[in-house]
Amino acid sequence: MLRLDFDVKRFGAELAFAFFLLLIGGAAVAGALQMNVGWKDDGPGAGFFPLLVGLVLCAACVVQIVLTLKHRRTLQTPIFDGEAVRNLSGIVVPTALCAAAITVAGIYLPAAFLLAYFVHRRTKRSPIEIAAIATAVPTALYLLFDVALEIKLPGGWLY
Amino acid sequence: MKFVNKVQFCSLAAMVAVGVCSASTPGLADWAPEKDVEFVATSKPGGGTDRFTRAIHSAIKNNNLVKKDIRVVYQGAANGTQGLVYIDQNAGNPHKLAFATSQVWMLPLTSKLGYDRKDLTPLAAMAFDEFIIWVNADRPYDTVAEFLEAARKNPKGIKVGGGKSKDADHVFTKLIEARAGVQFTYVPYKGGAEAAVQLAGGHVDANTNNPAENLAQWQAGKVVPLCVASPTRMVNTGVVAQGKSWADIPTCIESGLDIKSFRFPRTVFMPGGLKDGQLSFWQDVMQQVVETEEWKAYVSKSGLTSALKVGDEFDAFIEDSEGVGTQIFERAGWLKK
Amino acid sequence: MDFIFDQLGLLSGGFSVALSGQNMAFLLFGVAIGILVGVLPGLGAANGVAILLPLTFGLEPVTAMIMLTATYWGALLGGSITSILFNIPGEPAALPTTFDGHPMALQGKASEAMALAFTSSAVGAMIGTLLLTFAASSIADFGLRFGAPEYFAIYTLAFASFIGMGGPEPIKTLIAIMIGLGLSTIGLDTVSGDVRMTFGLLDLIKGISFMLVVIGMIGIGELLITMERNLELRGVVARMDPRVIFRTIITLPRYWVALIRSAAVGCWMGVLPGSGATIASMMSYGFARRFSSNREAFGKGAREGVVSPETADHAAATSAMLPTLTLGIPGSGTAAVLLGGLLMWGLQPGPMLFVSQPDFVWGLIASMYLGNVTAVVVVLLSAPLFAAILRIPFAYIGPVILVVCMIGAFAIAMSLFDIYMTLLFGLFGYLFKKLDYPIAPLVLALILGDQAEESFRQSMILSNGGVGIFWDSTLSKILMTCSVLALVAPIILKNSTRITSRLRDQN
Structure with missing residues (x-):
């Protein structure tokens, strides 16, 4: 049977989710790069904004990861248990x-x-x-x- | 003994073969729908394709052309591709029809869409929507010649609004550019309705809408039609706007623009893998539809041209249209890689 | 003055059309269905009306329209009920009502919250309908002045109103907005004609509808959060005390600033094609919070926090009929469905509609007054009934809600794939709620992102790449300045209060 008497601390959950979102950001960047990301005479290409969004998302996730690590000690409350x-x-x-x-x-x-x-x-x-x-x-x-x-x-x- | 047996055997076999053939053909030729039928409109409710679907639906229902119940469903997402993929997935099913336009074979040229138009069975092209060059009423051009002259003097300066990118409006604009030797700036909007309003508001100089799409703005005096890309003038002579009728609009050829015909066919497609009698049943139905009062009223109200093409004629039309499209796309660099 | 009398004359003609037995019957029916649709989390006004639309094919256009618009008003009201009682918006436009409406309910003030919500809705709806009655043609002309740069300016203003909505962790808000923007780019791109970010999944060509995300992240997400501790999703018990209702209605004029401001935002968002009740309610909430003297109270049961979005979304819904009828361009998502109906019944929306079909138009406008009043009365009377239905044990109601959510998700585009998307978003929403990532900015970004980007790129095409186009016309100049102000003002205000309090301390 599954051991259901564990618990997950907020720290771990925040970290994991932020990493997950970082991956999503990475996917966005990858998807954007498949398209035209330049800015020509008639404005930005189809990939420009997705790329921008993906990059900002990745950056924000990195910041979030850093913040989570920084506040490790205050995030020890259990958030998810069996x-x-x-x-x-x-x-x-x-x-x-x-x-x-x-x-x-x-x-x-x-x-x-x-x-x-x-x-x-x-x-x-x-x-x-x-x-x-x-x-x-x-x-x-x-x-x-x-x-x-x-x-x-x-x-x-x-x- | 053997000789007699062989002759007997052969003639027996021949009789059996003839018997089997003549027994099976009548069954197929008399095919009629066995279940409820689904009309798939490849657009949202209220769109041009929806009205097309419903017009045929009421023509059939009011004249009892099909005995079984017909339901209209909407599968309009992604420019109607959703409906076409749905039909594609229902190969062999003679109870589903998709109502669309030339998008069926044009869109796959530029994007990967998840169906091969050759897998679908073309049923009929039933009506043609004309393309008109419209300009904003405040602009100084009264004729196509003046319009093109202004465009020549101002490369990329004249803005033409249209529905979507790389779709019919865009293709038509590119065609004008090629034939008249000018360069426009094409501004893609969500659809013909938006392009109509943007033209009325003066945010673009011209658009290439179908008659029905700009009618209200013409009636309000905000936009003016210059020419229609059709071999002959439109037939409706009733006054529709500003004291003019559809027939008053000159053709592009008359006005000096070398585009004989650019039209938007309203088409019906069916899943692939149909048996012979099934397709011919529906072809018959459509031939009867275009004779009905309901159809005629629809065509006249929407400013369409009724022209039925089935079978080989339709196939040839598709091939031709696909060819022209490929040419234009190739030149514009839009072909799918 | 003549003009007003003329319009009133036309309006009274409209009343004689609307007050026919058949039309009133369908009006009532529409209101009832609308409230039901609004209360159910899986169905919203837009897909509710879309579902009913094909049925109206055989009806008289004016009757059909009366019924469908009544459904619209009913759905908005019904959505507020579930927002307040269950913290789940039954209709996307009711999302901001959860911010302060549910806390009020938790404090035992559910009746007050609902009374506030419904009466502010009525005020908003009346103002929107008045606009339609007296200003239709001039506003229509005004609507024509909006080209791509003007639209972009509007979207910037909407975004600006929402900055600061996210709560104490700005990075999480940023992440939410980015995810919303990213999701909005999925699908067919209008400007380039390319299919974006679908990663080969054909079903994503149609993009991700914001309704899917609302049903999933907010509806199913909330369900999961409640279930985590095996709590029953019972919501708050609410008895509609008539005295409380009466008292609340009397106090409504106190919020006249919020009412007028929200009605203005609502009317504007309704009149503008492409933005509707959902954006209006969120923007209005954002502004209310921004400009309130009591910002801390928001999110904890501030009455203005209920009044503002409710007034705005009803004002938007009614005034969305304006561009729909006069320009043939839908003022909101649901209005787009109604427009489909107009075309389906053979009517030609446009400047000539008022002239060529006065019976239809004025009958409809008259029905909007009647419909909104009827809807508010019906919902006040039936709110306890719905509250009671939702008190059925979770064992029965839970799976029914889940199934309705799945049906609602399916009904958006008749696609099975959407059902799976919604469930996935449900899990995603659970994680968001659990880890304090704000969902509202994500939804706003999802609704606006693609449109804003499209307007921006259209503007670039028009201006050949010059960014100055956004300051060309008077209209866009005004709007862009407002956006900048909206972004910057709170920072200035915050700093100025800090400065003044420091000065005071020094003295």
Whole structure:
């Protein structure tokens, strides 16, 4: 089983996130350089502003990293722990699975399962009640969107 | 024994073959939609393509040309590429049609877009949107000749506004530059509507909008049409603005500008991999559509020219247009690398 | 005076059109749907109206328009409800209302916050509609004077109003703005025709819609933050006490400065094509904070912090109809959808619309007065109902909110890819909130970045690379000066108070 009695200090989280954003800045710069970054007669090329933005972003992230290092001692409060992971994964994982399932099964079926999962995990309703709720809500959504509003939401292999 | 068997066998085989062939062809020739049909408009609601799609939709519905339900969906992102990619991904499906313009084959010349136009099945070109050279009403040019003269004296000084970059307006501007030997400064805006307002406000000197796009500003007296890039004058003789009609606008050739024709076709495409009867069904439908009252009203109101091209004629048109486009793009340095 | 009487005459004609049974029924329906759409975090005014639009194909244009605009006003109001009670804007324009509206709710003043929000909205909407009634043609002409340099000046002003919005860590604000600017460059570039920063992902050709980011980072992000400690997203219990509402309405005139300033910002942003209710509300909040004598109170439940954005976004929404009708250029994102409707019904927006279709135009304008008043009344009455619905246990409401967010994200461009983007932004938003990176500047930068850059480059094309073009016309001179002032003023003010207090200490 996962050891969930750890905690992450704010210092580490800030540092890691700043590095992550620095990478994003780097990607922006890389993307910008693929285009025309010069400034000609008719103004800046398509890559000029992305490059500028990417560079400033990288610089700001570096400054943020430096500041975080400088204030290392004051950032020792725990910010993220095992309990948080457990709680968050309780939403993130089912939602991610639901989203992944949408590509093949449309939106209504995975939504029904998502609803069923949440109700099951958090309340004490019987399987029949859960099934009823899990069919009622998506059906209502179907009636609202597909029938009344005529927007075809992704249906996967259902239709 | 063997000889008789061989002859018998061959004739039996021949009869079977003929039987199979004649049994299968009637099924395909009578194909009609089996499921609900989807009309994919490759634009946002209200855009020119949307109105085109809806005009055909009502023509079909009001005249009962197709028995199944037809739904209009919008897939207009990225200049309509979204809709074309969607159609591309639905190869073999005869229940989806995409309504677009020449963007289908023009845009891929300059950008990588995720579909190959040869994978799609061209159904028809149904109407043509004209291109008119408009100028701001306060400018001193009354004719194309004066306009071009001013441009010649002032290279890059005359500003022409248009919708997007490397799209139809831009291409037309480049064409004028090439044929008249002038240099403009082209200013790309988000679309024809914005270009219309910018011209009305005098921020640019000219634009190359379609008739419908500038009509309101013409009626308000803010912009003036100089010539239309069409082989003959437009047909509508009803007065639309400032006491003039569409037919009053001279053609470019008449005005001394050597552009015989530059038009924006409104097209319909289908996914690739269709069976014969499926395409011909829809071709028939479109041929009936252009005879309907609904279509005629749409065409007249929008200042379009109705002209149906299907099959080989349409294919040839595409090839030709693609060729001209490639030439212009090559010269301008826009071809996709 | 004649002019005013003329317009009033036309307006009363409009009322006779608007007050028909059918139109009023659709108005009410539109308001109800709008409030629902506004309350749901995944759907905003723009995609709500876009979803309803195809359905109106068979209706009379004026009826359809009345219904859709009623949806617009309802959605803005509904969005404020969730902003105040749940710290999640149900509609992007309601984002700044979370800054002070939610703290007020946490202090037990939810009724007051909502009453303030709704009544300021009504004031803003009225002012915007009055503008439309009396000033449509002159404002339309004014709108024509805006070319690329003028637009750039406006965007600079909007950015300037937002500097200092980020909170105590300016570097994080800078990072947020840069990320927003970067995200805005993704997609098809108008000026060069190139596709930018898509890294080969075809779905990114259409760019990243700010609604996606709002739904993801702010909506789903907030959900995750609350869930981290396994708290239920129950929001604040709010009973709408009529006495509190009445008292609040009486005190509204006290904020006349904020009301007028915000209405001005709102009308301006509405009239200008390309910027709408969302920018208006953020700019108005920024200005309110800047010019207030009590800056520290902002973010903790300052009433002006609720009045300002709400007045502005409704003023913007109503006055956005002005350029839409008179120029055919949408004054806001939702107005763009409405414009599509106009064209779909065969109407030709432009200077001639008022002349050729007076019944439609004046019927619509009359319905705007009726619609906004109706919407405010309906929302005041139904707010407790929505608050109650949202008190359903998280076990049921949580997944429904998630699913609606996914549907809302999908509905923006009918794209499955957007659903994944929104969820990713949800995680991103969680990290932002957790580590105190401000989201509002990111959203503003995302909305404005591409437009500002486009205007800048268009200006460069027009001027052949000369930066002086921004000081050419009177209009852009004024705007650029205002932007510079807006940027510099607080620094001067801060320093001058420091100087005066030091002088006082010395004495």
